[in-house]
Amino acid sequence: MKSTMMRMIVTGFVLVWAWVGAAAASVLSRGPEVQLDGRVNCPWLSEQGGTVFLQLWVKAQEVARPSRRPMNCAVVIDRSGSMGAEGKIENARSAVRALIDQLRPDDVFSIVIYDDVVEVLRPAGRVGDKAVLRRLVDEIGPRGWTNLGGGMVEGFRQSERYLGEGYVNRVILLSDGLANRGITDQEELGRIARRYRQRGVSLSTIGVGLEYNENLMVALANGGGGNYYYLEHATNLASIFRREFDLMSTLVAQSASLDLDLGRGVHFRDAIGCETAREGESVSIALGDLSSGECREVTVELAVPRGHGSRLLASGQVHYAIEGNTRKTSNTLRVVANYTQDVAAVDRNRDWDVQAKADVAVSTRQVEHALQALDEGRKDEAVSVLKDAEASVANSPAAARSGAAGALLKEQESKLRVYQEALDSTGANVVRAKKSIQYENYRVQRKR
Numbered sequence: 001m002k003s004t005m006m007r008m009i010v011t012g013f014v015l016v017w018a019w020v021g022a023a024a025a026s027v028l029s030r031g032p033e034v035q036l037d038g039r040v041n042c043p044w045l046s047e048q049g050g051t052v053f054l055q056l057w058v059k060a061q062e063v064a065r066p067s068r069r070p071m072n073c074a075v076v077i078d079r080s081g082s083m084g085a086e087g088k089i090e091n092a093r094s095a096v097r098a099l100i101d102q103l104r105p106d107d108v109f110s111i112v113i114y115d116d117v118v119e120v121l122r123p124a125g126r127v128g129d130k131a132v133l134r135r136l137v138d139e140i141g142p143r144g145w146t147n148l149g150g151g152m153v154e155g156f157r158q159s160e161r162y163l164g165e166g167y168v169n170r171v172i173l174l175s176d177g178l179a180n181r182g183i184t185d186q187e188e189l190g191r192i193a194r195r196y197r198q199r200g201v202s203l204s205t206i207g208v209g210l211e212y213n214e215n216l217m218v219a220l221a222n223g224g225g226g227n228y229y230y231l232e233h234a235t236n237l238a239s240i241f242r243r244e245f246d247l248m249s250t251l252v253a254q255s256a257s258l259d260l261d262l263g264r265g266v267h268f269r270d271a272i273g274c275e276t277a278r279e280g281e282s283v284s285i286a287l288g289d290l291s292s293g294e295c296r297e298v299t300v301e302l303a304v305p306r307g308h309g310s311r312l313l314a315s316g317q318v319h320y321a322i323e324g325n326t327r328k329t330s331n332t333l334r335v336v337a338n339y340t341q342d343v344a345a346v347d348r349n350r351d352w353d354v355q356a357k358a359d360v361a362v363s364t365r366q367v368e369h370a371l372q373a374l375d376e377g378r379k380d381e382a383v384s385v386l387k388d389a390e391a392s393v394a395n396s397p398a399a400a401r402s403g404a405a406g407a408l409l410k411e412q413e414s415k416l417r418v419y420q421e422a423l424d425s426t427g428a429n430v431v432r433a434k435k436s437i438q439y440e441n442y443r444v445q446r447k448r
Helices: 002-029 088-102 130-138 148-160 186-199 214-224 234-249 343-348 352-375 379-394 404-423 428-446
Strands: 034-040 044-046 050-060 071-078 108-114 118-126 168-175 201-208 225-231 251-262 267-271 276-279 282-291 295-304 310-322 326-329 333-340
Touching: 034 251, 034 310, 034 333, 044 050, 044 343, 050 251, 050 282, 050 310, 050 333, 050 352, 071 088, 071 148, 071 234, 088 130, 088 234, 108 130, 108 148, 118 130, 118 148, 148 168, 148 186, 148 201, 168 214, 168 234, 168 251, 186 201, 186 214, 186 282, 201 214, 201 234, 214 225, 214 282, 214 428, 225 234, 225 282, 225 428, 234 251, 234 282, 251 267, 251 295, 267 276, 267 282, 282 295, 282 310, 295 310, 295 352, 333 343, 352 379, 352 404, 352 428, 379 404, 404 428
Parallel strands: 044 333, 071 108, 071 168, 168 201, 201 225
Antiparallel strands: 034 050, 050 295, 108 118, 251 282, 251 310, 267 295, 276 282, 310 326, 310 333
């Protein structure tokens, strides 16, 4: 009887131990919070070498958390005189009040307002009494000019008071006008945003109306590792603030960078639409923050030398921070291409889905060139560049393929045609068209 009882106990123990081991193995098998994958459009190359496009996928894990991490959020509001028009200041107040309603007592919240003068309406601190915060927001009214740089810097200063304490740190900057007071140089403002991104504070920017500098707001969001939004009318501001809250609530990785080491003789040309830093044969591509389930795609253009056999094109990892600012690393990706004397084998083995993505990415770079020409007063040239981009997409060999590759290129071809039609207008319509095209192009590059 005792031996039977002992066998039952041992068996039960073994089963429990097996269950615990399986559960642990399941957790371990999830691997890092961020996974890196990639393929090239031409896995087989002519022995003469040439240009290849490396398509990279950076995927953040789907994370189901019973409760989110606490937030450290600084809202920076333009209160210049132009915000008094078209209900902009009223919609801004309403959006901030809605954000306050979503915050928890342990979140940190600050409000900075700016015109000629930068004012800390509410210093960074625990949320506390929400009714008090709402009353502060209700007092915001329009006046003066636009010291955007000063407002942004003060937002960063408020956020850094709680750095290193496990918070999700973000500054949300809203403006409807040109930066015409304080620091106005785009390069200098971008350097400030990058410096704080590296410290763990991201920046998202929202441009409202037709008078703000979209080039500056895009550059600040890219440098700051956050998101850029364009709203012609302020009525949808609350939905943008809600989206930012949702992204912060499900944050998986902060201040992520995709770091590539190039193979021998391989030259880096571009990571289309991304901020990059070079050091020798290494390239760092800024990704910013990644939320649960988010998949960021990056198209990298490489020049591959002549050769035989096979060649390592690049190896890479994603470096990022998690809760508590602990630095972590994704899996390591190695991408190899093979040389062949059979020229027909290059197209026979071509990855048409990657080719289509590369063709779309190249067309977004052409859109950037067109918009630069437009900024410099060369509208005819801008339209011509867009026509060339449309023709390149339409004539891509991948466009004739069935399935996802062909559909992707047809969609981009249609967008490029719409962009040309929009620029055929004059006056304020061109201003509107330029902002809309730039925002849509930004979203295509970010796969949003």
